[in-house]
Every structure is written in C-alpha cells, then in structure tokens.
C-alpha cells in the first residue's frame with residue numbers, strides 16, 4: 239500500500255511525521271529533528287542513530303533499488319526487495335523517500351538511518367526507467383547498465399560511512415547488481431599505507447544467488463586486469479606478470495597448464511620482431527602461454543586469445559613525451575585482459591578450451607634498442623622496417639599471431655593497447671574491432687550488449703594494407719606511409735599480414751585503457767576493459783558448437 243506524503247510539509251506536521259516515523263524518538267526531539275528534515279536521508283548523520291543502532295565496525299547496511307515513477311508526481315517505485323523491506327518497516331521507507339522532496343534520479347542515492355535494527359543504514363539507489371531493455375542507439379542493455387551504475391554508487395556511499403558489509407538488492411538482475419558492487423568498490427591501493435575501508439557486498443535475499451555469484455566472478459576478472467594494469471611497471475615486469483597469472487590459475491590446476499617461456503625459447507621460435515623490441519630493455523622478455531582445458535576433449539579446437547604485453551612503453555628511441563608517459567605501465571592491457579578472461583573462464587568452469595598467448599617485454603631506449611630504419615624478421619619470414627620504434631606492439635603481436643596458428647584455433651582474438659589513433663577515433667565509448675569474420679563479429683557484438691563494455695566494428699580495407707606494404711627496405715613498414723591518418727586501421731592492416739586463419743579479430747583497446755569518469759561504475763584509473771566482454775564471448779562460444787569453417 240502506498241502512502242502519499244505531500245512535499246511541502248509545514249514544520250509542525252513534519253515533526254509529527256518524524257515522531258511517527260521514528261517512534262523511539264521523543265516528541266520534543268522529533269520537533270527538533272524536524273528542523274533538519276534531511277537528517278534521515280543524509281550520508282553523514284551517524285550521530286542521529288537512536289541508541290542501540292550501531293554501525294561502523296560490525297554493522298550492516300542494506301542497498302535497495304527504486305525505479306523512476308511512471309507518472310509525474312508519483313513517488314519512486316521500489317523494487318520487489320524494496321517493497322518487501324518497506325512492508326517490514328510499516329511503509330516508513332516510502333514515506334521518507336517522499337519526504338525527501340525531489341524524485342530520486344537515476345544513479346543517485348539516498349541514505350536513511352535507523353529504520354530497522356538489522357540494517358542501521360539503508361541506501362536507496364535510483365535505477366531509472368523500469369524495463370528499459372536493449373537500447374538500439376546505445377548498443378547495450380540499459381537495465382543492466384543502470385543497475386551496475388546505481389549499485390556502484392550506493393556501495394561507495396556505504397564505504398564512505400565505513401560500514402563493513404552491505405546486503406544488495408538484486409534489482410531484478412543479480413548478476414548486474416554484483417558486477418556494480420564489485421567493480422564499483424575496487425580501487426588499487428596496494429602501495430598506500432592508508433587504505434579505503436573494506437566493504438563486503440552480499441546478495442540480499444535468497445533468490446538469484448547463482449547469478450549473483452556469476453556477477454562476482456565476472457567483476458573480479460575485470461578487477462584482476464585493472465590491478466595488473468594499474469600496478470607500477472617496476473612491480474609488474476614481464477616475469478612478475480607471468481608469475482601472477484600462474485598463481486591465479488593455480489586454483490584450477492587440474493585443467494590448466496602454464497608455460498613461462500624464457501628468451502632462449504623465444505629465440506628458437508624465430509620471433510625476431512618481438513625480440514627486437516625486448517632487446518632494448520634490461521628486463522628479460524617472457525612469452526606466456528596458458529592452456530585452459532574446459533572442453534569435453536582436450537583436443538577440441540581451442541579459442542586462442544593473444545594479448546600485447548608491453549609492461550612499459552617509453553616509445554624506445556622514438557621516445558614518447560614525458561608528460562603522461564606513466565600511463566604506459568598499462569600497455570600490457572591486452573595481455574592483462576585476455577589472461578584475466580581465461581582466469582575467469584576457469585573460475586566459471588566454461589566448457590571449452592582456451593589458449594592464452596602473451597608476449598611480454600618493455601620498450602626502452604638503450605644502446606641495444608631498435609633504431610628507426612632497422613629491419614627485423616618476423617616468425618613467418620616477413621621482413622619489417624622499424625620506421626618508428628614506438629609502434630612496437632605490432633612487432634610483438636606479429637610473432638605471437640604467427641605462433642597462434644599452431645593450434646588449429648576455432649577463432650583467434652587479440653587485444654592490444656595498440657594505437658593512440660584508436661582513442662582519437664572512438665574515445666572510451668567502445669573497443670575497436672577489426673575482423674575478417676562476420677561470425678566472430680556477431681558473437682563479440684552480442685556479448686558486448688550484455689556486458690555494457692561495447693565494441694564497434696572497424697575496417698580492414700586493402701586501402702590500408704597498401705600504406706604499410708609500400709616500404710623502401712623491407713616487406714612491411716611498421717607505420718603507415720601517411721603517418722597519422724587512419725593510424726588504428728594501418729596498424730590493424732599490419733597485423734593482418736600475419737594472419738591466415740579465417741576467424742580472427744583484433745581488438746584495439748587503447749581508447750578504453752583508462753577511466754576518467756565515463757563509466758560510472760568504475761573509479762578513475764586503469765579500466766580492465768573489455769575483460770567481461772571477452773568472458774561473455776567465450777561463454778557464448780562454448781554454447782555454439784557450429785563454428786563455420
């Protein structure tokens with residue numbers, strides 16, 4: 239039953255309302271409290287809690303969703319869990335929400351204290367329009383995005399209040415709610431003495447626990463990639479990266495194999511392009527190869543992921559400007575997202591085989607570094623003129639893609655923070671996908687609608703190939719002859735020279751590498767995108783036994 243509360247309460251009536259809402263508050267106190275009506279919907283009024291209602295250490299908060307009202311003037315529409323809770327507190331939650339005045343906006347939160355003994359703090363978050371569905375313009379499921387954003391905002395408010403545990407309303411989609419909670423609370427504070435308080439989100443109620451758990455695993459996968467990308471380059475060197483992933487996969491030892499290939503192995507593989515980049519650094523390169531065998535048969539054709547693993551990209555002799563160079567610690571984002579996706583696939587026990595390949599090294603200037611104009615030979619025999627040593631990612635990937643052809647893959651998908659031009663083209667809205675396969679594109683696209691971590695198809699025209707094959711000293715130049723024009727496309731055309739497989743996709747993730755404030759459920763920092771889309775894609779592939787030839 240909905241109780242209407244007028245917004246313009248005269249103060250005496252507000253005091254009465256307060257007394258009715260908070261029966262343990264004396265009437266005189268209620269009048270005093272009424273003067274500060276927002277008392278019950280603030281996030282910093284801990285002193286206002288009645289005696290016996292403790293929060294902070296040991297306390298528990300409740301996060302509930304509310305949809306926008308369908309008709310103007312109506313109050314918020316609580317979710318099913320919100321409704322049930324409102325019943326437990328005799329309709330007080332609705333009354334307080336109405337008493338707050340302006341309707342609760344999408345992605346905003348209101349906190350109420352002292353409503354129920356089990357939950358000293360209740361945060362209500364705005365979910366926007368109910369049943370918004372798939373937005374064809376935005377290419378994502380709007381309900382899921384709204385839930386992720388709202389839950390993340392609410393959980394962060396709980397964290398600010400230093401409440402260690404929050405029960406989260408599934409809001410009609412427990413997976414999206416868990417993703418919002420776990421992604422929204424993540425922050426890299428490994429190296430700080432003062433850390434943010436830990437908040438543990440739990441599902442409120444018993445319905446949807448499987449979906450909740452799935453959401454936690456998806457989000458933890460992305461957080462693993464964020465962690466690796468954010469960590470300083472002196473902490474995540476090639477060998478440290480490989481060991482970290484090996485340790486994460488240790489939990490699934492029965493169907494996982496990890497090979498940490500040293501420089502000598504890379505040399506025997508004749509990966510001359512990769513080695514030419516690595517030799518400029520004092521840090522030895524690693525070729526990380528991981529096998530997840532979740533398929534019915536160990537020899538079922540695998541999905542092969544390849545990730546650019548430049549643990550620091552200074553540009554080499556074609557040195558980058560110093561301002562912002564620190565962000566190039568995340569130039570292993572391709573390796574981080576594909577390896578994290580495989581760790582996640584193993585945690586989900588997905589029924590398919592996946593191989594992950596990550597060429598890992600630093601790109602540094604030194605007496606041993608590549609020089610502009612040097613010519614190197616890739617694994618497939620093609621020669622490459624290194625006209626710009628800062629276009630190093632494609633050199634690593636050239637060799638790794640050749641190697642990827644050893645596995646009779648169902649599909650080869652590589653991810654790389656490859657070009658600044660990708661960021662210029664799409665910014666952080668979507669990962670650019672260059673692919674020779676519409677079948678593969680459809681799977682990636684469908685997966686991204688669900689995850690909200692979007693993809694956008696980019697061209698692989700011959701037009702761009704001509705710009706890298708017209709080269710004075712070698713078969714290929716590592717940059718397009720019109721320098722910056724279509725830089726993401728010439729880079730993709732370069733990679734295509736090392737691919738013969740019919741289902742290959744190159745994901746340029748440079749634009750989505752970091753989050754400022756564009757994705758509301760990620761804090762500022764390295765984004766770990768599009769890990770969840772890769773996981774969802776693998777999950778969908780595991781259900782599609784009919785890969786085209």
Ligand code: BES
Nearest residue numbers: 626628629630655656657658659717748
């Ligand atoms: N790692 C960079 C690309 C990058 C830039 C990633 C910004 C994330 C954010 C890559 O190795 C690079 O430097 N590419 C050059 C290519 C150019 C020299 C043709 C670039 O984009 O400027």
Ligand code: ZN
Nearest residue numbers: 551628629630
């Ligand atoms: Zn570079």
Ligand code: ZN
Nearest residue numbers: 548551569631
């Ligand atoms: Zn790079």
